[in-house]
Amino acid sequence: MVFSLIVFLGLHNVSSRITDQDRYYIQKILEDAGFSALSSRGDFDTEIAAILAIQNAAFHTAPATGLIPLNTPREPKNLYEAEAAYCSDRARFIEKALRLYGFKARFASIYENTPDKNFIQTLLTKGLEGAHSHAVVEVKTTKGWLVIDTRTHWISLDWHNNPHDLREIQRFAAEKTWPEWSALSKEPMFFLMKDPFYILYGVYSRHGRFYAPYTPYVPDIDFTQLLNNFTP
Secondary structure, X not given: OHHHHHHHHHHHEOOOOOOHHHHHHHHHHHHHOOOOOXXXXXXXXXXXXXXXXXHHHHHHHOOEEOOOOOOXXXXXXXXXHOOEEOHHHHHHHHHHHHHHOOXXXXXXXXXXXXOOOOHHHHHOOOHHHOOOEEEEEEEEEOOEEEEEOOOOOOEOEEOOOOEOOHHHHHHHHHHOOOOOEOOOOOOOOOHHHOOOEEEEEOEXXXXXXXXOOOOOXXXXXXXXXXXXXXXX
């Protein structure tokens, strides 16, 4: 039974490996967006420039809002070919592009925290039924973790040039006290992070239809990222 469970989880694990195809399309997406000479090596400002370039490239290649069809791949190649994308689709590209350029990155799903549902009930409730979710990426900078949004041109950098991680934003949302965000963000924070929310690292979907083998109701999870739920 233990062996069968290990095999089952292995088959359903979402890999973080960057393939040759990923490298080709990441570079193509960046080049088409005008970021062919991207570099992440240097000081904090250089890191932020690279992070913003990757975020901007994701929106440039798929600016409209629309989900890449279920039960199909959603890697950088698929984002490049898509006419529209959703938060989870852009997040996958951003996460892989950051890793390609030497950053430590992690995928995070956030779920609204409402008084009428506990955490488990929220996970078992579809978004259209009142448990909205959102996908973002956190990247490790020389100053700490920074959140990159995938629905708006926003990063969690304040006007003092300090990054804030998701847990800090979670606290801001609970206390309704916010820093003044940097002018480098072209748009306001996505609405779902303005109110209390839950965080789950490494969970790409609750329904299992984003990544092969597309087993309904078996969540798409990168098990190596799950540990981020228990560490800073």
